[in-house]
Amino acid sequence: xxxxxxxxxxxxxxxxxxxxxxxxxxxxxxxxxxxxxxxxxxxxxxxxxxxxxxxxxxxxxxxxxxxxxxxxxxxxxxxxxxxxxxxxxxxxxxxxxxxxxxxxxxxxxxxxxxxxxxxxxxxxxxxxxxxxxxxxxxxxxxxxxxxxxxxxxxxxxxxxxxxxxxxxxxxxxxxxxxxxxxxxxxxxxxxxxxxxxxxxxxxxxxxxxxxxxxxxxxxxxxxxxxxxxxxxxxxxxxxxxxxxxxxxxxxxxxxxxxxxxxxxxxxxxxxxxxxxxxxxxxxxxxxxxxxxxxxxxxxxxxxxxxxxxxxxxxxxxxxxxxxxxxxxxxxxxxxxxxxxxxxxxxxxxxxxxxxxxxxxxxx
Numbered sequence: 001x002x003x004x005x006x007x008x009x010x011x012x013x014x015x016x017x018x019x020x021x022x023x024x025x026x027x028x029x030x031x032x033x034x035x036x037x038x039x040x041x042x043x044x045x046x047x048x049x050x051x052x053x054x055x056x057x058x059x060x061x062x063x064x065x066x067x068x069x070x071x072x073x074x075x076x077x078x079x080x081x082x083x084x085x086x087x088x089x090x091x092x093x094x095x096x097x098x099x100x101x102x103x104x105x106x107x108x109x110x111x112x113x114x115x116x117x118x119x120x121x122x123x124x125x126x127x128x129x130x131x132x133x134x135x136x137x138x139x140x141x142x143x144x145x146x147x148x149x150x151x152x153x154x155x156x157x158x159x160x161x162x163x164x165x166x167x168x169x170x171x172x173x174x175x176x177x178x179x180x181x182x183x184x185x186x187x188x189x190x191x192x193x194x195x196x197x198x199x200x201x202x203x204x205x206x207x208x209x210x211x212x213x214x215x216x217x218x219x220x221x222x223x224x225x226x227x228x229x230x231x232x233x234x235x236x237x238x239x240x241x242x243x244x245x246x247x248x249x250x251x252x253x254x255x256x257x258x259x260x261x262x263x264x265x266x267x268x269x270x271x272x273x274x275x276x277x278x279x280x281x282x283x284x285x286x287x288x289x290x291x292x293x294x295x296x297x298x299x300x301x302x303x304x305x306x307x308x309x310x311x312x313x314x315x316x317x318x319x320x321x322x323x324x325x326x327x328x329x330x331x332x333x334x335x336x337x338x339x340x341x342x343x344x345x346x347x348x349x350x351x352x353x354x355x356x357x358x359x360x361x362x363x
Contacts, residue, residue, distance in 0.1 A: 029121025089144035097292035113186030139291035175203035198308030226280035
């Protein structure tokens with residue numbers, strides 16, 4: 001059980017009366033999750049524990065040690081407990097954007113700041129809020145989520161929602177969520193998620209290399225390359241939609257242009273996926289409705305990821321130095337922060353307002 005549960009009632013007071021129902025379900029949902037946890041060591045010592053579960057939990061303990069020693073992540077007491085929630089998601093995230101805009105709606109929370117999505121334990125409340133946004137003219141996207149980070153305020157547990165994932169999937173999720181404990185910038189979801197995604201991807205490569213599993217490493221790298229090509233298709237669609245939305249045509253005309261461009265995205269994906277070696281993980285995503293909110297859910301996690309990979313490369317793969325550099329960039333005002341990240345992928349020195357020393361090798 002978390003050592004900071006005393007904070008929860010204060011979050012309701014900080015949120016204000018208007019948000020009381022939302023924060024009540026958030027706190028209630030989190031307490032339900034925490035109430036179902038038991039230390040992993042207890043599960044391992046229990047003779048009734050299933051052998052597969054026992055094996056996976058042992059693997060988690062090994063990944064925790066690797067994350068701390070090799071990836072310089074602050075593990076502390078996170079992922080030392082396990083809970084079976086009896087469902088395949090822990091929260092569901094709500095993303096929203098206007099019908100003719102690629103600017104994500106944000107929600108502001110105590111401690112976490114403003115973020116480009118909102119998490120729900122209560123499905124009824126989620127559907128009500130989603131429908132309200134649709135009535136206001138927003139595009140809406142709902143995504144089931146297997147894990148969430150409490151940013152170090154609480155001890156995050158291992159959950160059944162992701163324990164059965166593949167080795168790269170399980171390791172990647174742990175590394176991603178632990179990264180949020182290391183670097184987190186208020187009011188910049190794109191920075192936070194891209195940084196954590198870069199840690200996730202580079203961390204999995206390091207883990208599989210450490211394990212000596214060359215076949216799994218080759219498959220993982222191939223999947224990353226496949227997904228990179230899909231992201232490029234999505235980015236191109238977003239760029240075209242931005243032109244459509246900023247034009248002078250009527251709303252019905254823009255709506256039709258939007259429909260045709262999203263239809264073309266699906267067609268482009270079908271052609272690409274037929275040529276890719278292996279799967280890319282977007283098959284189901286492309287089959288269901290695509291709208292602005294769904295496109296932005298991808299942008300939040302992946303637009304700036306290449307810049308963070310370059311930052312890690314400039315630090316010669318030294319994760320501790322990379323985290324310090326990311327933290328230094330995160331301290332810049334947001335416009336300079338974005339410019340700094342963009343400049344990492346351009347020829348010449350990075351435009352980081354005197355922060356260049358943050359990623360010099362050996363610092």
